Amino acid sequence: MAYKAKIRVTLRPSILDVQGKAVQHALDNLGYSTVDSVRIGKYIEVMIDEDSLDDARRIGDEICRKLLANTVMEDYSIELETIK
Amino acid sequence: MAYKAKIRVTLRPSILDVQGKAVQHALDNLGYSTVDSVRIGKYIEVMIDEDSLDDARRIGDEICRKLLANTVMEDYSIELETIK
Numbered sequence: 001m002a003y004k005a006k007i008r009v010t011l012r013p014s015i016l017d018v019q020g021k022a023v024q025h026a027l028d029n030l031g032y033s034t035v036d037s038v039r040i041g042k043y044i045e046v047m048i049d050e051d052s053l054d055d056a057r058r059i060g061d062e063i064c065r066k067l068l069a070n071t072v073m074e075d076y077s078i079e080l081e082t083i084k
Numbered sequence: 085m086a087y088k089a090k091i092r093v094t095l096r097p098s099i100l101d102v103q104g105k106a107v108q109h110a111l112d113n114l115g116y117s118t119v120d121s122v123r124i125g126k127y128i129e130v131m132i133d134e135d136s137l138d139d140a141r142r143i144g145d146e147i148c149r150k151l152l153a154n155t156v157m158e159d160y161s162i163e164l165e166t167i168k
Binding site for chain 1: 093121123133
């Protein structure tokens with residue numbers, strides 16, 4: 001079965017998001033003063049060919065912890081969609 | 085009212101995702117051969133202080149088209165959450 005893992009990797013709330021601050025500053029200069037904060041992370045779509053949803057979730061979790069997220073300073077969330 | 089715009093910016097499907105290919109190759113080397121494809125984009129959370137959901141959506145759409153997404157080669161989607 002094919003599964004699509006929609007993974008979001010974000011900086012922990014306690015960590016200063018320098019890139020987000022820069023974008024917020026740029027938006028302010030463009031006149032978007034109602035934008036209070038901007039936080040930027042990664043959005044990763046992974047197609048996984050496994051036998052069950054549980055297997056796909058286990059693989060998704062492993063690849064986040066081993067490669068896609070730096071678990072010291074980032075959080076990740078996984079949304080799984082059954083494709084066929 | 086405060087709204088959280090959860091924005092996903094992804095390369096158009098027709099565009100080769102070189103970064104995604106590199107990650108897929110690394111996952112293959114780590115033994116994750118059931119990973120068929122990887123596509124990497126941006127996940128951006130923007131706090132918007134507007135009077136209505138429609139105003140927040142309009143601002144979200146504008147900042148995507150003007151700054152956050154390169155609409156020539158990227159697609160974007162906006163999910164809005166009412167905070168308070």
